[in-house]
Amino acid sequence: MRFFDPDGERFGVPTFPKRLAPEGLATRRQLRARGLRPAGQDVAAQILWYGQRDPATRTRPVRAAYLYRVDLAAPVRPMTPGRWRAVRAMMRARRTCPLCQVTHDYVIPTSLGCCPGCADGAQLAA
Numbered sequence: 001m002r003f004f005d006p007d008g009e010r011f012g013v014p015t016f017p018k019r020l021a022p023e024g025l026a027t028r029r030q031l032r033a034r035g036l037r038p039a040g041q042d043v044a045a046q047i048l049w050y051g052q053r054d055p056a057t058r059t060r061p062v063r064a065a066y067l068y069r070v071d072l073a074a075p076v077r078p079m080t081p082g083r084w085r086a087v088r089a090m091m092r093a094r095r096t097c098p099l100c101q102v103t104h105d106y107v108i109p110t111s112l113g114c115c116p117g118c119a120d121g122a123q124l125a126a
Helices: 028-033 081-095 116-125
Strands: 015-017 045-050 062-069
Touching: 028 062
Parallel strands: 015 045
Antiparallel strands: 045 062
């Protein structure tokens, strides 16, 4: 198998193909689903696989997912009132249009850079 290197000789870290990682290792997303976080530990292993073929270059990129030891993971830190305030301020900034300064009920599309109303006005003016 191309991506099977449990000793880490070829890739520098133990490497496994998709769905063949040993028990006791998990990705960040899998840790979070269990209410855990890596807690500063180094990557214990990785999973490598081929991604979807790029139609322009006709190459398949190699994708990676890093694995962490579950026994060294710590519980997720609880949300404090200060962290909730910071998240609300961050989301308010993402909902505020930089042109008209209106705070909307939705996140401003990054592709437009402003609210759709201002983007339509800018296209009409151009």
